[in-house]
Amino acid sequence: MLGFESIIVFLGGLALYGLKALPAGIEQWWGIVVGVVLAILLIATSGVLRHDWGIALGWFWQLLIIAGGFLEPALAVVGLIFGAMYAYATIKGGSLDRRNAARAATNGD
Incomplete structure (x- = not known):
């Protein structure tokens, strides 16, 4: 998920440059x-x-990308969307790890 987000962040940097969104x-x-x-x-x-x-x-x-919304509001939207996906991935990944560990313990693996 972070790997895909890195592409979007790079494009966001190009957008900051192209829109001249950085402060004077x-x-x-x-x-x-x-x-x-x-x-x-x-x-x-x-x-x-x-x-x-x-x-x-x-x-x-994730918080840093959302804070980029002060420079360009679209970055806040992107940050919130990817933040939600990151939250889902970390929560679901943790539950899958616990389930797999329980299965391995009961099967003797």
């Missing part, structure tokens, strides 16, 4: 830089989601 005094190309860096961080975070701190880091990125 900040070079507009920083929108692209932030989009690329955040996309890379999202991909890296997807590799550590087996740890509790990895889940928390994923939530931090």
Whole structure:
């Protein structure tokens, strides 16, 4: 999920650049830089989601993307949609892990 979101975040950085949505005094190309860096961080975070701190880091990125709505309101919409999908994925994934662990314990695997 975070891997797919990284593509959208990169495109969001391009949108910030193209719409000149950054505040005055900040070079507009920083929108692209932030989009690329955040996309890379999202991909890296997807590799550590087996740890509790990895889940928390994923939530931090979701909140950061929603906060991007102060620059461009569409980023808040994207952040809320992906935040909801991330919530579903983490909750459902945790329940599936617990169910599989219970099955493995009863089967002796």
